[in-house]
Amino acid sequence: MSAATQAQSYERRWQRFMQNPRILVERIYLPLVMLALHNxxxxxxxxxxxxxxxxxxxxxxxxxxxxxxxxxxxxxxxxxxxxxxxxxxxxxxxxxxxxxxxxxxxxxxxxxxxxxxxxxxxxxxxxxxxxxxxxxxx
Incomplete structure (x- = not known):
């Protein structure tokens, strides 16, 4: 498999993830990072x-x-x-x-x-x- 094909695969996965209306990245991600930084x-x-x-x-x-x-x-x-x-x-x-x-x-x-x-x-x-x-x- 060429590197270009693999890069396109990652790009498609990120596009699907970001287009999912049920996922609100900032509501999930930021609290997790702040919790990790808490310690x-x-x-x-x-x-x-x-x-x-x-x-x-x-x-x-x-x-x-x-x-x-x-x-x-x-x-x-x-x-x-x-x-x-x-x-x-x-x-x-x-x-x-x-x-x-x-x-x-x-x-x-x-x-x-x-x-x-x-x-x-x-x-x-x-x-x-x-x-x-x-x-x-x-």
Missing amino acids: WGKHHLYLALDTTVLWDEYCMIHLSVVCCGRAVPFLWQVLKHESAMVSSVSYRDLFRKAHWLLRAYPEVMLLADRGFACHELLAWLETRQWHYALRFAK
């Missing part, structure tokens, strides 16, 4: 910010919790946008929601690639007292 305690909480382009038509912005070397999806947003480069305005609400949900965690560290390095994000992170490590070009 995190006072440990540092690392979040990874990234984008993924889907079908050359949509851009998914995802904020993930880093656990045991893996990125576990926490919050995400899908935009009709053909590029992985998005402005900070596009993910502002995602960060506001994350900040509210993680208000009990004193040590939050954001990890992101150079595509997210902008003054607006840095100012927002500093006013919320979140730590960050952003990769910059050169």
Whole structure:
């Protein structure tokens, strides 16, 4: 079986899952993640910010919790946008929601690639007292 066939199979499964009217992903998923984080305690909480382009038509912005070397999806947003480069305005609400949900965690560290390095994000992170490590070009 070729990799293209396998990728199409995954895509079809996700399409069927997302089109199921009985499944309200946010009502199920977010409480499960928050329950898992409940026992995190006072440990540092690392979040990874990234984008993924889907079908050359949509851009998914995802904020993930880093656990045991893996990125576990926490919050995400899908935009009709053909590029992985998005402005900070596009993910502002995602960060506001994350900040509210993680208000009990004193040590939050954001990890992101150079595509997210902008003054607006840095100012927002500093006013919320979140730590960050952003990769910059050169």
